[in-house]
Amino acid sequence: MKPYTPSGKDQWNAEQINLVFRRLGFGCSLSEIDLYLNSSPGALIDDIVDGASSIDVTPAPEWSQWDNKQFNNSGNNKNYYHTLWQKQAFKDIDNNGFRERLSLFWSNHFVIEYKDVNQPAYLYQYYTLIQSHALGNFKTFVSEMGLAPAMLRYLNGYDNKKNNPNENYARELYELFTLGEGNGYTQEDITETARALTGYNRYKTYLGVIEFNETTFDKGSKTIFGRTGNWGYSDVIDILFEEKKDLIAEFICTKIYRYFVSPKVDSSIVSAMTKTIKEEDFEILPVLKQLFKSEHFFDSVNNNVIIKSPIDLMLGLHHSLSFQYQDNVDLELNMRNKCRDMGQEIFSPVDVAGWQGNHDWINSETLPKRWEFADYLLIKYWQKNKNQFKTFIQDLVGTDEIDLRAIVTQLKDFMFCPCEIKEEEMTDAINTFIGEVPESYFEDGTWSLKSNSVSKQVYDLMRYLITLPEFQLK
């Protein structure tokens, strides 16, 4: 994969920095653009990826290891803790950028649904497992995920016992987590694998630590992918990664590609990624760096082809503008509720396969909410501090620009990363920006970006831009 080196007409610029932050994080602020304008693609990617791998996991709350009884005695119901942690996740997304971008990716890969698990401590443990392996080793990640209490509960590993096997986890391990549906395994492999995964069936205390129980473990001989033995949990993972190395590598790299680059897969890029991840023994970080630094990643053909998830939409707008928000509003709770209403409740994907994204995000119910909720954020910024809209446009285009089209174009490019819009909408945007300003003010030089009306003009223009269909893309 050819690394990207800016040259000639392909100068390193704000748009490319914006593109990186949008895909790897949740949009990019003007100050982040300034920070990296004199840098290079490689240095930016290193900063973001290395930065993410050095962030600690979110500190444990007091209830991180509680069992059922402790929750019941705590005076709050479990929903209280669930909501608390959903809010924490939004806070982390807001603070940690790429690391939580990965958390979202992985929690939509190794799916659990918190309402099914219904144990807040399990949710916390699952969350930090994801955080700590997000840039780690995929094999280790798979291995530990299968023993996470949340997963044992969600996909019935806890119910999978000798003489009474439950195939649910074994199937999803292959179908959803490592190989893909029907790809390199048979029903017999699943049946045998389920037997090998038995034994994690004993609560130390009810809904507390889940222990391995020799007596419910199936000690008989199993044949998995043609290899026969008295296999147990770690054998399954070893055999899987030994026998199906190529398939796993291709499966996970395709998924990474789709998530970070484009829903339309470029097979030559994925095969280069596949090669890397195998060479690196399933370390996640090198293949990500390779992809993100590639010429392909920066190819404008792939710009604005992904439909924003609700979290992208809200956090992307929030982070890129970095505006002050009304103090009396619980931002995290708002984000959590609004994203849920748009179809993305964190830790509660639509099903075990996760959110499929792309066109699934858009229907006649969610689209008006997307308009409304993006607008809601702008309203809250406006109510808090009108002047920040003016300061922002001055920071973006300078104070001397008086060409309306140039100003509108620059704001559009910043918010759309950039994306061409039709002339008809461009005219609308300019008219909206003119807004209440009398025509004479432009003719006689009364108007400038320092005028009092500018805050409202920028506010109205932003409110217009977020309604354009193209705003749904990233």
Next chain:
Amino acid sequence: MKHRKPNELHLKSHDRDHSHWDRRGFLRTLGMAGAGAISFGNSSLSVVESPLLNKALSDAYSDRILVLIRLKGGNDGLNTIVPLNEFDLYANKRPQIHIPENKLYKLNDNFAMPNFMNSVAPMWGEGAMKVIHGVGYENQNLSHFKSSEIWATTTPDSEISSGWMGRYYEGKYTDYINNPPEKPLAIQIGGGGNMVFDGDLTTYSFSVSSPQRLKRVAENGTLYDNQNNGDHLHGQQVSFLREASNTTFRYASVINDAYERSKAFDAYADNNLDLQMSLVSRFIKGGLGTKVYMVSLGGFDTHANQPTRHEALMTRLTKAIQTFYKDLEDYGMADKVLSMTFSEFGRRVAENGSNGTDHGSAAPIMLFGPALQGSGFIGKHPSLSTLDKQGNMTSGIDFRSVYASVLTDWLCADPVDVGNAIIGSKPDLLGLGLGCDGSENLTMTDDPLMPLHAAVNADQGVSLYLTINESSQVQIAVFDVLGRKIGNTIDSRLSSGRHNLSLIDLAAHDLPSGQYFYKITVNKDKTYSKSFMLK
């Protein structure tokens, strides 16, 4: 994927109930009737359709239409309506820019308008034009922005971000967000930043930034052009999103229907204001059902070279109004449409040094339409000799009184709704006498239905007292403000005399308070309807 957990989908739809939905955001682009739609993924529950809305509304008083014509920038009232009774003083204060007497059209002994406004002279002659003198407000703010805001919100309080029409609709259509009407309540062309139609919860107008845009929507029935997006992935995604937006934005197709149902009138000129008026006319003629339109004409901030600029603007304005009413008259709708000009302020009495005028205060509001049934002046022209320290006139009539009067006398608004709409200071009704007293539909003396019918709120519900002259087949149905029928239709043969019929039985129907309509059909021929408030 075969191994979903059981009951997954079932659980999901329960989880997504809307009870937590914080609805206080506000939809700028509006008209997204889909906002009230309920659909879960692929399974879509049908939206409450209100096909009867416009029927119910237009059978009552709602065939009346109000066109607000915004003169953006501050129209010079003194060169619009010239005071002949203080002409010398007027000419003295404006040596370069006053309209000379030989270029004036006399409206009466005391007032005249410039000849360049002659297009509306026939309307004055035919009793279809009224002028309200000296409209403004106390402590005139001389900023375009702030004063426009005050005219829209009716209060200098910056914390208020809702407009008078927005609050009017918010009070009337309490279930608007969940059950938006099938047609836009109002259409606003240009001036998207103006707050007239903003409520606290949402915006009640379909707003477009330009008439060209509206024309395209009207012609194509879609909000967004979905051609030529390219066939690379980005283009495909744009096509998908534009299609989804077009589908969601349902007002585009009803606007298109009305446009297609009506014919173009070819006398309109090729300019921005005429285009706006011609579109409004097409929607009215096509039966769109939208009751309030706001159009705008900019360029009134005449600090310099006023004579040429103002003449061009007023010529354009008056020609457009003349054409508009000619158009409507040919269609038999002229008496259903009242137009009203307004501007954020008038201009300074004395001219400035560059053949122009600076920001002023009071200015006339002009009303047009045959429904006025008589031309004339309302209020007293402010004196040119007693000016404030900036040299501006003192307003005699508060603009809020004009709004309240138009709402009350033209849109037949309930006092409660007017109270919601007009804040900031208490309005006085000007008594425009446009026939909202209920007599309008009931003046035919040969009718079997006599004298008045009236709905009365009683403890148990609403009763209708009606008196008929001769035995008739009478059908009575009740509708809510969205046009949904409430309860059963009464359909019986009534003997002559007085009857007391139960319209709404509150024991059977737990109805929210608000506005309702009843519709009476006599002998399957004559129809009467009227709105009433359920308290």
